Amino acid sequence: MEVLETVRSGVLDHFGVGPTEVDAASVTFLGLEPIEILRIAAADFVHYVTLGGSRHPMGDPAALLADPVRGPRAELVLTLRSGLGAQSGLAKSLGVLAATPVVEGVVLQADALLDVGEPLWRGAPFTAVLLGDSEIPEVVLPDPAEPVRYLTVVPVTATEAAWVRVRGAGALREAWAEAGIDVRDPGRGAATL
Structure with a gap:
């Protein structure tokens, strides 16, 4: 689909990689179109980027x-x-x-808290994520379509998710900053709240 190719080009350009420098996995759910997960290794980090969520606009369920x-x-x-x-x-x-927008009618946006109900990966203490703004620029689509936004995914523990529900996303981000927690560390512990 043209939208996904435009989005793919945008993210590859942002990271300065070509199609052959990226690993990809495809995830398919019954009744839904496939979602690709791009794995982009860069210096000290690995970026996992979804490709397929922007296929259709999110709307009012x-x-x-x-x-x-x-x-x-x-x-x-x-x-x-x-x-x-x-x-x-x-x-x-x-x-x-x-796939949450299609399955549950949720509009993905910064500061949204999403819970998958199981560890995000095998052995992870994180079952939820906090979405935030990304440094990846929006990908402009032909009018009248809105641009595609990238949102960062930050894994959170059950305690941190509860903190967000009570105090808000900003309070959790402040707690991480005060404690010097690197949220990009997959082995990190929870913030002391």
């Missing part, structure tokens, strides 16, 4: 007819200090998160 062109579009990016193996289950979790 209560609307009788979905607008096939207008509405916000988003993809997700998770950056970790070290990569996780293909059998970790991370690709499936990111696919679930990217």
Whole structure:
């Protein structure tokens, strides 16, 4: 699909890599179109980027007819200090998160808290994520379609998720900053709240 090729080009350009320098996994759920998870290794980090969430605009689940062109579009990016193996289950979790707008009618946006109900990857203490703004620029689509936004995915523990529900996303980010927690470390502990 043209939208996905435009989005793919945008993210590869941002990271300065070609198609052959990227690993990809595909996740398919019954009744949904596939979602690809791109794995981009760069210096000290590995970026996992969804490709497929922006295929269709997110819309109001209560609307009788979905607008096939207008509405916000988003993809997700998770950056970790070290990569996780293909059998970790991370690709499936990111696919679930990217499919949330279609499955649950949720509009993905900064400060949203999403819970997958199981560890994000095998052995992880994180079952939820906090979305935030990304440094990856929006990908402009032909009018009247809205641009595709990238949102960062930050894994959070159950305690941190509860903190967000009570105090808000900003309070958790402040707690991380005060404690010097690197949220890109897959082995990190929870913030003391």
